Amino acid sequence: MPKDRSPTRIQKKNRAAILEAALDVFSTHGFRGSTVDQIAKAAGLSKPNLLYYFPSKEAIFNELMAELLGTWLDPLRALDPEGEPLEEILAYVQRKLQMSRDFPRESRLYANEIVQGAPRLHEVIAGDLSDLVEEKAQLLQSWMDAGKINRAHPKHLLFSIWSLTQHYADFDVQVRTLMGEEDPFDAAPEYLETLYRRMLTPKG
């Protein structure tokens, strides 16, 4: 294990390579389906060498998860109480969709965890995420009460946004296979914008 002095050039490079490789491997095979050897090879290192930089397979996973969760919720946090309600929501949808396009591995890593019962994420979900959802659900509710957007169950509204946008990352293989030549991300932004505009625009 490298000393926790300021990291050397080599340490920075290798730790980054390991995390990058681990993201690839974990997101496509899940935690238990991935082997340290696989990650090491993908990072261009030997297994003992990899374990020189991280104390264990789980440590790699945890660091990856922590890194991911830090940025994953940013789009939701950015939902602005001062903004124009409908436009705020539509912008949130588009930000989320863009994350599915730009960081599909992160999305799949998260999906893998949740589908399997989130054994390593329960605290975060019940903690930070829950607080944030509660806050934003109230914001949505207040917008509905003020007649700025149509009424709908606020939490289900949030779930639907997550579901629809992350679907393009998590089910990428299926979506692309069924779309053939057409790139799913060509029509997706417009489809989702239309969907939420029709759903939420107040009826005169």
Added chain:
Amino acid sequence: MPKDRSPTRIQKKNRAAILEAALDVFSTHGFRGSTVDQIAKAAGLSKPNLLYYFPSKEAIFNELMAELLGTWLDPLRALDPEGEPLEEILAYVQRKLQMSRDFPRESRLYANEIVQGAPRLHEVIAGDLSDLVEEKAQLLQSWMDAGKINRAHPKHLLFSIWSLTQHYADFDVQVRTLMGEEDPFDAAPEYLETLYRRMLTPKG
């Protein structure tokens, strides 16, 4: 391996118990994350005894998958070209949602596979599923052309239905944690009905 004569009472019982146990285990740990011992114990058998009924772990998985795929697409097949368009779609959404409530393990099993790149499912997706989607997408398109429902990309419309309904099974842990006491399936049917009604009801 039992002879392929007509199965005995014991064979029927044990094969059923194994598949039931395997569905439980595979859907929560994925293929590689599950062990034969785990499945055997969950089925109340010893490992060698389980392997007396199925030649391998993969054979169990394949049988489970084949069984699943048979019924998974029935709701979509039932989309009736002769029916009232909007009501047909809304009924499809509700059927799909009900499947997420009644067979969440099947949904998660499928999700696990797709998220991990569908290594064992590519043919089915590119084959039967693709044909069915093509057919139903055209049906939706014809309903739009006839002005029976609002315009939207037909395939993305189908994706959104799958995504929204299966989310309640696949992300069950997250959804339930964030909803607290409230049962997600209380409000979900109405939320989805509202969503698709607002989206698809033709504007005068």
Added chain:
DNA sequence: CGTGAGTTTGACCAGTTGGTCAAATCCCGT
């Protein structure tokens, strides 16, 4: 250069896993 910390690796270990096999036991029809 040289020297010591930083880096890399081959060999190794213990636990797990999918799967086999012969022997033991159970069950059913006669």
Added chain:
DNA sequence: ACGGGATTTGACCAACTGGTCAAACTCACG
């Protein structure tokens, strides 16, 4: 109750996996 096929199991194996370790090598820096 008994014979033979159906069922069950303990013991076992080879491959794999996460992780260790001491020895070797490399690099930055005086």
